[in-house]
Amino acid sequence: MELSLESLTGIVLGLGLAAATGLRVFLPLLVAAIAARWGLLPLSDGFAWLASGTAIAMLATASIAEILAYYIPGLDHALDVLASPATVAAGTIASASVMVDLPPWVLWPVALIAGGGVAGLTKGTTALVRAGSGAATVGISNPIISTMETLGATGLAALAIALPVIALLLIGSTLYLIYHLARKARTVVFGAR
16 A cells, blocks of 8 residues: 555644644644634544534533643542543544545554553653652642643644644654653652662
């Protein structure tokens, strides 16, 4: 099977949207739904429902509820635990919805493994950052982190739609930077190992 440029672009775009779902589950799907509704984003077969008014209304409601919940101390940590499986599902859906021109036997494994995996990795990374900042600042910095995650989810989803390859490079470099900073912080807190 030969992949077209449109198929490869869809895969990269899907990975960008999936990574954004690791920051906020519903917000990247809302951005993608609005872009599809405005004709800026082609959707895969079977995903036309994402651009419907009902889906947009539901995603907007869920996005607002999720954003607000992350500002409630204690609930933000519980939501990190509960949202992890939902993040993998949302990353799979987000990536599958934009991987156009792929046969189902290619689309679904790529969406599940790559899209769901990137979403889970992003979610795990942000959960660790939130836990570390919560422990270091007794939760005082959590609203700042919540705001950064919301802005990051919105910006990354928009960037993935506008410039998918740049978004993918940004995701990789950001995850590497966070990993490096987490290792450095661990060394400072727990000593060299």
